[in-house]
Amino acid sequence: MAQALESHTLKSVSPSNEERSLRIDLAAAYRLVDYFGWCELIYGHLTAHVPGPEPHFLINPYGLNYDEVTASNLVKIDIDGKIVEPTTHAVNEAGFVIHSAIHMLSDDTNRVVMHTHSRAGMAIAALKEGLLPISMGSTAFYDDVAYHDYEGPSLYLDERERLQKSLGEKKTLILRNHGLLTVGKTVAEAFIRLYRLESACRVQLDAGAAGTLDIIDSTLARTSGRDVNRFMEQEDTFGQLEYAALMRKIDKVDDSYRH
Numbered sequence: 355m356a357q358a359l360e361s362h363t364l365k366s367v368s369p370s371n372e373e374r375s376l377r378i379d380l381a382a383a384y385r386l387v388d389y390f391g392w393c394e395l396i397y398g399h400l401t402a403h404v405p406g407p408e409p410h411f412l413i414n415p416y417g418l419n420y421d422e423v424t425a426s427n428l429v430k431i432d433i434d435g436k437i438v439e440p441t442t443h444a445v446n447e448a449g450f451v452i453h454s455a456i457h458m459l460s461d462d463t464n465r466v467v468m469h470t471h472s473r474a475g476m477a478i479a480a481l482k483e484g485l486l487p488i489s490m491g492s493t494a495f496y497d498d499v500a501y502h503d504y505e506g507p508s509l510y511l512d513e514r515e516r517l518q519k520s521l522g523e524k525k526t527l528i529l530r531n532h533g534l535l536t537v538g539k540t541v542a543e544a545f546i547r548l549y550r551l552e553s554a555c556r557v558q559l560d561a562g563a564a565g566t567l568d569i570i571d572s573t574l575a576r577t578s579g580r581d582v583n584r585f586m587e588q589e590d591t592f593g594q595l596e597y598a599a600l601m602r603k604i605d606k607v608d609d610s611y612r613h
Contacts, residue, residue, distance in 0.1 A: 372405045373405055376404065377425035377426070379402075379597075380400060380402045380412055380425075381423050381612070382611055384423040385420065387400065387420055388420035388421045392471075392552060393420050393471075393472075394470075394471035394472075396418065398471045398533065399414055399453055400467070401453040401468075402541060408438075410430050410432050411431065411457045414429070416444040416446040417444065424610060424611050429441050429443050429445055431445055433454045433458040447509055451511060452467075452517065453467045455517040456517070456537060458514070462539065464525075464537040465538070466538045466539070466543070467537050468536050468537075468548045469529075469535045471533040472534065472552055472555075474555040474559055475528075475534035476532070476533050478534075478555040479528050479532055480530075484528055484530075485554060485555065487570040488558055488567045491553050491554045491582070492557065492558065493579040494582040495526055495550075495551060496575045497579060498526055499527070499528060499551075500520050500524040500526065500528070501527070501528050503520075504532055508532075521535075534548065536548040536551060540592070540593070542592065542593040545597055546592070546596050547593070549596075
């Protein structure tokens with residue numbers, strides 16, 4: 355459903371300060387995904403539910419590289435994939451289906467959804483064993499990772515209900531044979547969770563290539579996961595310190611995402 359509406363058919367509305375801040379944070383996340391090399395060309399999406407009662411969310415313009423995404427060119431759509439503000443850009447159908455599945459839920463804790471096709475993420479998604487508790491970082495996901503069986507490139511609306519069911523109450527979803535997905539209340543929370551997940555995937559692949567994996571006992575893995583996450587669990591602050599530091603890093607590289 356790649357689509358674009360003529361700008362004159364929609365009324366231009368200046369974003370609120372809260373939405374403007376959200377746009378900047380989300381655009382920074384696109385630049386960071388590019389910076390860390392998690393891109394697969396123009397595919398994969400990071401989306402955020404905009405402030406207000408309407409089920410609208412921001413998504414990247416279809417066809418742009420991640421290092422071309424800015425706060426102002428993010429596209430606002432509804433859960434039916436309809437563009438709701440003027441733009442000359444299109445929206446990717448697969449991105450709409452996967453992300454709208456989460457954004458259509460009445461859940462204030464899953465306001466941001468990040469989905470990538472990184473090499474390490476896709477490799478772990480292709481393993482029957484999935485993500486294993488073999489490192490301190492991976493234990494953070496011991497009780498908080500779900501799996502969704504592959505159904506193709508996610509083009510059909512009926513998959514949304516199954517995506518919702520697969521995610522359940524968890525914050526991390528591995529799309530089998532596809533890639534990674536994380537959710538969060540804020541851009542910072544979803545991104546830091548994605549960073550940790552990506553790192554855990556890379557460590558597992560490196561360790562598996564070097565020798566026999568040493569699986570951590572389930573009791574210890576569960577305790578370790580709680581301890582690792584303990585520093586991140588203060589209400590409304592999950593990942594904020596780390597994300598602020600990452601934004602300072604990307605500002606030094608290229609701060610054009612803010613425009």
